[in-house]
Amino acid sequence: MPSKCHSCGTTLEAVPMSPRIRTRLTNEELRAHAPVLDVEIARARAYLDQVLAEREMVQNDLDAIIYPVLTLPVEITSRIFCWTLAKTDRIEFPHKFRLLGQPLHLGQICRLWRQIALSIPQLWNHMDFPINQTPSVFLIHTCLSRAASSPLSLFLHVPINDIQGFEPILNAFASYSKTWENVGFRTSLNSLRALSGIYKQLPRLKSLKLELRDRNALETPITLFEEAPILQTVHLISLYSQTVTLPWFQLTVLHIEDLSVGELLGVLGLTPNLVSLMIGYVYDDTNLWNLPSHPHLQSIAFTTTTPTTSYSEEFLQFIFVL
Structure with missing residues (x-):
């Protein structure tokens, strides 16, 4: 039974039965039916042309929309990008870093945002790399190269097992060492040796955080950071002077934790x-008052302890009376 299109009101004839299942027509009936089909084809084409034209008009209207944000x-869009990207809460000293995938997400919104995101070095120079499985070395080079000559703030979490599998990753980071400004490592001694x-x-390099999980495996001190001419801020976890060699004389800010009092002094x-x-x-359980004094500690302007323990408080009292 014929029906009408809800959009334009055109009468639509029922689709003829498939030749394979309909009754065989005579020659005369076939000749009479062919023109009818031609009319239906012309009507369908006209309807299709009408729908396509309407679709084009709708698309043109959509393309003409100007979104205020675009x-x-x-310069303003770039600054908003830098402000709104979330930063990880795991690394608080001296900086927080963005997760690797966050700047990549901006490029998935539209072509303009992708172009802007790729052109902002500040989006790519603060990266937290939790390397739980081997990422693409090409991806690392691509991301860090977008920082151009902008100083890099990087934090690397490298598993202590299967270090050989991560050497290409470490080598990729090492190739940008001349632009490192704030760098942290949570890894093993062997991975640092690969650098x-x-x-x-x-x-x-201005600030450094080191948390090595296998310090007892040390044979010789790590000297990678010994020649860092402007390094002044260091955060050490479970590390002491026999573990790592630093430009100690030039350090002005030191955050140190998880050490015995003897190692700390x-x-x-x-x-x-x-x-x-x-x-x-x-x-x-060392008797603090039997330890040698360090007169220069009297000039320290700011001393805190976190987390606070009774022994930490006693140690602070010991420092203050030196």
């Missing part, structure tokens, strides 16, 4: 120019 100057190429290649004896000292958990 009319902002590129031997950064020695004397750290002209911009050994580090403080190497840092005569400290102005800020942050002490985390310290342990030992």
Whole structure:
């Protein structure tokens, strides 16, 4: 039975039965039916042309829409991108970092945002790399190269097992060491040894965080960061002077935790120019008052302890009366 189109009111004839299942027509009936089909085809084509034209008009109207956010100057959009990207809460000293995938998401909104995101070095120079499985070395080079000459703030979580599988990753990061500004590592001694190429290649490094999980495996001190001419801020976790060699004399800010009091005082004896000292958990049953004093600690302007323990408080009292 014929029906009408709800859009244009055109009468639509029922579709003829398939030749395979309909009754065989005579020659005369076939000749009579062919023109009828031609009319239906012409009517269907006209309806299709009408729908296509309407679809084109709708698309043109959509394309003509100007979204206010897309009319902002590129400089303002760039600043908004930098402000709104979330930062990880895991690394708080001295900076928080963005997860690797966040800047990549901006490029999935529209072509303009992708172009802007790829052109902002500040979106790519603060990266937290939790390397739980081997990522693409090409991806690392692509992301870090977008930072151009902008100083890099990086934090790397490298598993302590299967270090050989991560050497290409570490080498990729090492190739950008001349632009490192704030860098942290949570890994093993063996993974740091794979970064031997950064020695004397750290002209911009200002702050460093080291958390090595296998310090007892040490044979020789790590000297990778010994030649960092402007390094002044260091955060050490479970590390002492026999584990890592640093430019101790030039350090002004030291955050140190999870050490015995004897190891801690050994580090403080190497840092005569400290102005800020942050002490985390310290342990030992050493009699503090029998330890050698460090007169330079009297000039430290700011000392905190977190988390606070009774032994930490006693140690702070010991420092203050030196």
